[in-house]
Amino acid sequence: MNLFTLFGRIAIDDKGATSKIDSITNTARRSEGIIGSSFKKIGKYIGAAFTVKKMIEFEKKIISTYATYDDQMRKVQAVSGATGAEWDKLRNKARELGKGTRYSARVSWHTTQKCVA
Numbered sequence: 001m002n003l004f005t006l007f008g009r010i011a012i013d014d015k016g017a018t019s020k021i022d023s024i025t026n027t028a029r030r031s032e033g034i035i036g037s038s039f040k041k042i043g044k045y046i047g048a049a050f051t052v053k054k055m056i057e058f059e060k061k062i063i064s065t066y067a068t069y070d071d072q073m074r075k076v077q078a079v080s081g082a083t084g085a086e087w088d089k090l091r092n093k094a095r096e097l098g099k100g101t102r103y104s105a106r107v108s109w110h111t112t113q114k115c116v117a
Contacts (some may be wrong), residue, residue: 061103073091076094077090097111
């Protein structure tokens with residue numbers, strides 16, 4: 001077929017070409033929407049995974065801090081030999097120091113342990 005004849009047919013019968021181009025364009029738009037939606041879902045899952053990881057790390061830190069605090073309490077009690085009301089006074093004093101200063105309750109217990117030793 002002659003090149004000029006082909007261009008002539010395309011110029012005269014552009015409805016077929018236009019509908020094909022429109023069809024391809026619509027397919028591309030639908031695919032773009034599906035891909036975009038998929039990436040949004042993936043982003044939510046990744047964000048949730050990082051959030052869960054941070055929560056688990058935070059919980060581990062709380063447990064570790066409490067365990068260290070509890071260990072220190074036991075040492076103070078062992079060194080001081082305090083029981084009953086005496087023990088309550090020591091514990092309350094360490095909590096008071098932990099709240100009222102920049103030092104943690106664990107550091108207060110450690111200091112209390114040194115004082116009673």
